[in-house]
Amino acid sequence: MTEAKRHLEELGTALTEAGFKVxxxxxxxxxxxxxxxxxxxxxxxxxxRVNPLDGQLWFQWVALEVFLGRASDVPDVVERIKYIVHSQTSGGSD
Structure with missing residues (x-):
C-alpha cells in the first residue's frame, strides 16, 4: 500500500465518522x-501528494489544486473540508 493511499484511507475513515460518504x-x-x-x-x-514547498505529504483538493493540510494532520483537514462543504451548500453566507 502506498503512503498516499494509507493517508487517504485514514482521512476517509475520519470523514465517514463526520457523516460524509467516501x-x-x-x-x-x-x-x-x-x-x-x-x-x-x-x-x-x-x-x-508532496507539497513542493516543504517536501511533506499534503491532502489536496484535486479540481482546484488547493492544498488542504498536511496528511499527518487529519483532524484539521476534516474541519477544513466540513467548513468548505458547509460554505458551498449554504451559498457561502457564513
Whole structure:
C-alpha cells in the first residue's frame, strides 16, 4: 500500500465518522471521492501528494489544486473540508 493511499484511507475513515460518504479510488495517483452531507450533487476528489514547498505529504483538493493540510494532520483537514462543504451548500453566507 502506498503512503498516499494509507493517508487517504485514514482521512476517509475520519470523514465517514463526520457523516460524509467516501470511497478511495485506486489509481495512480489514488484519490478519495467525497460526497457532502445530505447532498448527492456535491462531490469532490481529494488527493495526497508532496507539497513542493516543504517536501511533506499534503491532502489536496484535486479540481482546484488547493492544498488542504498536511496528511499527518487529519483532524484539521476534516474541519477544513466540513467548513468548505458547509460554505458551498449554504451559498457561502457564513
Amino acid at each position: 470511497r478511495v479510488v485506486v489509481g495512480d495517483p489514488p484519490v478519495l471521492h467525497v460526497a457532502g452531507v445530505g447532498t448527492a450533487e456535491l462531490a469532490e476528489q481529494i488527493g495526497c
